[in-house]
Amino acid sequence: MTISKQELQINEEIRDKEVLVIDADGKKLGVMSSKEAMETAFEQELDLVKIAPQATPPVCRIMDYGKYCFEQTKREKEARKNQKVVSIKEIRMFSTIDTHDFETKVNQAVKFLQGGDKLKVSVRFRKRAIAHPQLGEELLERFKEAVSAVGIVDKPAKMEGRSLVMLVSPKSSK
Numbered sequence: 001m002t003i004s005k006q007e008l009q010i011n012e013e014i015r016d017k018e019v020l021v022i023d024a025d026g027k028k029l030g031v032m033s034s035k036e037a038m039e040t041a042f043e044q045e046l047d048l049v050k051i052a053p054q055a056t057p058p059v060c061r062i063m064d065y066g067k068y069c070f071e072q073t074k075r076e077k078e079a080r081k082n083q084k085v086v087s088i089k090e091i092r093m094f095s096t097i098d099t100h101d102f103e104t105k106v107n108q109a110v111k112f113l114q115g116g117d118k119l120k121v122s123v124r125f126r127k128r129a130i131a132h133p134q135l136g137e138e139l140l141e142r143f144k145e146a147v148s149a150v151g152i153v154d155k156p157a158k159m160e161g162r163s164l165v166m167l168v169s170p171k172s173s174k
Helices: 034-043 065-082 099-114 127-131 133-146
Strands: 018-022 028-033 047-052 059-063 088-094 118-124 151-160 163-170
Touching: 018 034, 018 047, 028 034, 034 047, 034 059, 047 065, 059 065, 088 099, 099 118, 099 133, 099 163, 118 133, 118 151, 127 133, 133 151, 133 163
Parallel strands: 018 059, 088 118
Antiparallel strands: 018 028, 047 059, 118 163, 151 163
């Protein structure tokens, strides 16, 4: 049951005439007035919580609301902890890059990919170099071959303004 806390109505907030009541054990107690349902919940020293307001009649459950909220936040915290955050690193080059500079960029890219990050590789064209986009495409092709051991191309090279951009993600280690 994953219901956000803002949607839930508890105890006196429930204004419906009749509600379908479910016990703390998950047993249906049947349709009864909201006043009767609240009395039943208070006898068990628990809360009456409306879990399905769109149903006819609305469904209410007898539960310990404080404990439910605590478990819900605990589950959300656990889910956030197990979540893998993938960041996108950017490698920028110019179409006239030298060999050693290119190798340095490749080494840096390999480190990023081994660390589990995605890469945005862009080749910028300065001034009149934009007239020769094939130089940038050749450079990105060389780059793709250089990192092929640790990464695969998600999005092939595409012109975006004065840049040629390619997305590379790490190979999954299975």
